[in-house]
Amino acid sequence: METKLKVKLISHTMNPELVIATAGKLCYSPSNIDDLMEKQTPESIERFVNMITSIGHGSVLEHTSFTFAIEGVSRSLTHQLVRHRIASYSQQSQRYVKETQFEYVIPQDIKNNPILEQSYKNHMEDGQRLYDDIVDKLIYDYVYNKEQYGKLVDIQLKKCNIDKDEFEAWKNVNESCEKFVESLRTSYKKLCSTLEKKAIENARYIFPNACETKIICTMNLRSLINFCHHRCCRRAQEEINKLAWTMVEEVEKESPLLGKTLGASCQFGPCPEGSMCCMMPYEKKNK
Numbered sequence: 245m246e247t248k249l250k251v252k253l254i255s256h257t258m259n260p261e262l263v264i265a266t267a268g269k270l271c272y273s274p275s276n277i278d279d280l281m282e283k284q285t286p287e288s289i290e291r292f293v294n295m296i297t298s299i300g301h302g303s304v305l306e307h308t309s310f311t312f313a314i315e316g317v318s319r320s321l322t323h324q325l326v327r328h329r330i331a332s333y334s335q336q337s338q339r340y341v342k343e344t345q346f347e348y349v350i351p352q353d354i355k356n357n358p359i360l361e362q363s364y365k366n367h368m369e370d371g372q373r374l375y376d377d378i379v380d381k382l383i384y385d386y387v388y389n390k391e392q393y394g395k396l397v398d399i400q401l402k403k404c405n406i407d408k409d410e411f412e413a414w415k416n417v418n419e420s421c422e423k424f425v426e427s428l429r430t431s432y433k434k435l436c437s438t439l440e441k442k443a444i445e446n447a448r449y450i451f452p453n454a455c456e457t458k459i460i461c462t463m464n465l466r467s468l469i470n471f472c473h474h475r476c477c478r479r480a481q482e483e484i485n486k487l488a489w490t491m492v493e494e495v496e497k498e499s500p501l502l503g504k505t506l507g508a509s510c511q512f513g514p515c516p517e518g519s520m521c522c523m524m525p526y527e528k529k530n531k
């Protein structure tokens with residue numbers, strides 16, 4: 245089924261504006277850190293943050309970071325997201341997590357065409373059925389194809405403390421692949437789980453880029469500004485553009501001041517896209 249974007253700011257640097265202002269002023273002041281912090285006021289912090297971002301003194305922005313929990317996005321999006329290298333990512337693994345019914349993203353242009361949309365959904369459902377079929381048939385092969393996988397199964401039988409002769413007698417009673425895997429999941433749950441993990445790391449290759457994934461992303465403010473300059477731009481692909489603006493909204497809830505530093509490049513200066521400019525600039529952000 246179709247998934248929906250969900251973004252939550254789950255952590256950020258405590259007093260991020262104060263941290264930035266203190267770090268920045270330390271570079272230019274003979275005062276000690278305690279004195280610098282005591283002299284800070286909301287007004288002075290705002291003036292300094294505005295000044296520091298306007299002149300591009302980005303290194304002090306790296307002292308603050310934001311961690312986002314992101315769900316309902318496609319693998320296509322995360323392939324783009326992880327290109328922003330000065331960040332930390334933890335993504336749900338298709339190798340270790342079995343997709344019992346994967347959700348997926350539908351691009352708006354496809355949704356605008358009902359016939360294409362239905363064909364798209366049918367393709368996703370066919371993919372799930374093929375995935376399930378590959379998983380079950382690989383498990384079946386691991387057990388019955390002794391030439392290829394005999395050693396693998398023998399090792400797992402020992403690890404699971406299962407008598408080999410007893411297992412051989414049991415497996416010969418189950419003939420069809422479907423019935424065998426169903427019985428294996430019931431009678432030898434641990435063994436089946438181990439073999440299934442090997443199966444799903446191979447079956448996952450059939451999943452489309454549209455397949456939903458979840459990821460936790462941490463960026464310092466300097467990297468986040470760079471990310472937003474590129475992905476809040478109208479030329480960014482629709483899905484990641486929506487993600488970027490949602491991340492901006494999450495930061496604005498916690499820090500309206502730092503939220504003002506985030507947005508598309510055209511909101512802070514001339515468009516850097518040259519001949520590829522969209523010709524539809526956003527409103528400038530007031531500093």
